[in-house]
Amino acid sequence: MTASDKADEQRFLEEYNPKDYLSPLVTVDVAIFTLIEGRLHVLLVKRANHPERGRWALPGGFIDAGQDTTLSEAAARKLEEKTGVTAPYLEQVYTVGDNTRDPRGWSVTVLYMALMAHAPTAAFVDSVADTRWWPLADAMGQDLAFDHRQLLDAARQRLSNKTAYTVLPVHTLDAPFTLTQLQQAFEEVLGAALEKKSFRRRILSADILDEVGEAPPPGGRGRPAALFRAKAGLGEHAFVRVVGEGK
């Protein structure tokens, strides 16, 4: 670009006002999952404002151009503002946008899927009347706001698909945990039983866990169980072979 082109572009940008154009509404929504007493739960918020007031929904909200620098930061911010929790693991699932999903106008939402160890939640802003961890089946049975039932279903599918070849369920456990607890987390997410020996071989050969001690044997008898935590910085990028393939 020549200097004159550059100056010309500069003038264009100075005169450009985004408010001159009607842009779609842009939101982020987060389906965050955890395990409570071994069962998969999802966090929902009850809407205190129009539209869809009184309905349960995924936590989320509008991008704030003055506050957010990226979409994933906006997702983390909205989650924390509305529910008080922070997600150690957050990934983008997909984006839905059309002229019917929100009665306020053409609306785009970027859906995120998140995982965390169980923690309490609470409503922190006026736009939220209540927050609650729901057993997944109960949440799917609700008449959720907007198209959030479809969004929740897509996030749930992403989680279970990826659990076949990643170690995502590790993010639903408090450390330290035993391999039995980790296997139960995988089984709950997959909805299927796994063969113990092959599960352990795969997890250990993936080299994603640090052994950090021993739990006393249940009832004081037998061998103690080894305790583990995920290696630092473990995200989705630690792949094991497809779990369950050797059943």
Place this chain on the structure above:
Amino acid sequence: MTASDKADEQRFLEEYNPKDYLSPLVTVDVAIFTLIEGRLHVLLVKRANHPERGRWALPGGFIDAGQDTTLSEAAARKLEEKTGVTAPYLEQVYTVGDNTRDPRGWSVTVLYMALMAHAPTAAFVDSVADTRWWPLADAMGQDLAFDHRQLLDAARQRLSNKTAYTVLPVHTLDAPFTLTQLQQAFEEVLGAALEKKSFRRRILSADILDEVGEAPPPGGRGRPAALFRAKAGLGEHAFVRVVGEGK
């Protein structure tokens, strides 16, 4: 929702004006691939307007809330308006949004990956100075507009990842084609040679092709080659086992 709640929501919506809020710019961008003389190409457009005037870019543009009903319709419309081509196969890759990728302001783009048999292209709107099918390596070597080099790279990776377990490259060929031509398309997308017998067994057992005749043998000698076309309605949802795994 009670009738009074409903009336209250109705009043809220009547008073809601999306233009009262500063919403991010929302665009769609399309990385569309084809094979020309057996080599993978991508379609780029040369920008005629600010910003980034004169740079090559992926075809795309703003959502038009009055014209588009969904994101994927907007992607198809922008592709056709800017280049004259229509994509028989289009899938969403991911969404990028932040406060730096576009000098006009907070900007979100939803990236699509598309495939088609080779067809000519031409600039149809004032915002496009030129259109051209580029060999992929040459396109990646360009100083593309905005973050389009990253977008193109993500689309290229999605295509090659999915080619390991779907029949996507079938969409790059004009029908009818021989199995040898289809194998060459897979090999070009994957950047790797495939074993002929196992490729044929997998494609044929996936039951995704209709046999529609025979091509005369090259040079008039030997056995004629069977000609195929993809079954009607074939999208991405025809999975073969991972190609190349039996090499």
